[in-house]
Amino acid sequence: MTQFNPTVAAALSRPASVHDYVELLKPRIIMLVVFTALVGVVAAQSVSGTGMNPVMAAIAVLAVALGAGAAGAINMWYDADIDALMTRTSIRPIPSGAVPREEALTLGLIMSGVSVLLMWLSSNALAAGLLAVSITYYGWFYTMLLKRRTPQNIVIGGAAGAFPPVIGWLAVTGSAPLDAWILFAIIFFWTPPHFWALSLVAHKEYKKAGVPMLPVTHGAKVTRLSVLAYTVFLVPLCLVPVATGLGGWIYMAIASLFGVIFLGFAIAVSRSKAGDVDAGDVERNLAMRMFAWSILYLFTMFAALLVEHGFGLYIPVGAAS
């Protein structure tokens, strides 16, 4: 016998569509994760000379996508209470009443198991293990431990999004050399300026929800300087693949040009009033433009690696000079 449950009734008041469940998996993050994992798979084959069955490679990338979706669902399950308090996230499937909270957790846990199993079957135990670690890192370590406790949540939590190219590399070769960890480092140090640029605009929302983002705990000025500091470190870091031979001429050209523009945004934001109480639309637009550019910056650098190693356009910088 089933007791009448007002919560369930409320949830059923808006029938959940397949789209709601897709939203639960954070599809935009999945796209970025899949793309960086794919670059890891392609670059690993090119650099190491180790071939991987294309069907197995596709299944391995699918496993990474499922793992990212699983972590996203677990994140939405845990953060449903604070998501309901912020305008940007209040339309998500759980706070909007479309998907019951426990279903999100169930989906996340099942997908976690399926993704790790598929990764193991399609590649090796090491790649599957690292995928399990990355899901745990995001779903438990970042979401449950860091996010609500420290303003460094984004810095430490950024590692979760940096694992995919290493997992892709591991899936092909069974090992993770320096080049794989350089890709990890690029995403790791890209995450803070990327996210803090957004938080300069959305800091009132985070304050309302009690999330200790850097602009909430240390103010906008410290955040703007932190954005600049990380960017100053990130831009030269993005040229390290050229030195190791992972990136060729195309990569170097894009990383240099887009890096200089990104640095320009960081300098402009650091000199602006973005995030301040008296900040206007111009400052807010500047921070949002930097946020958007950061996505383009990372995407084009990884696309350059994909083109060089996947389409035979790699020309080593040293050999061509």
Add this chain to the structure above:
Amino acid sequence: MTEQIIQTGRLSADALAAQKRRNAWLALALVGFVILVGITTAIRIQATDFSKNEGFYFSGSLEQETRTPPPELAPPEGD
């Protein structure tokens, strides 16, 4: 003794249709998972050389047993 009235949540036509769609997607996902496991298994079997003991799910030894040849039979003694 009083009977407790229990209200049960009834699904509307829209909710029922949405539930059916979700069930169909779940079934599709399960079938997809089975197919993917099948594909990975088939590819692994093709890529495995069982004669070299590169085991595939089987962790035991596949080395051929060496048997000592039977001693030659002595010729039967004549009468």
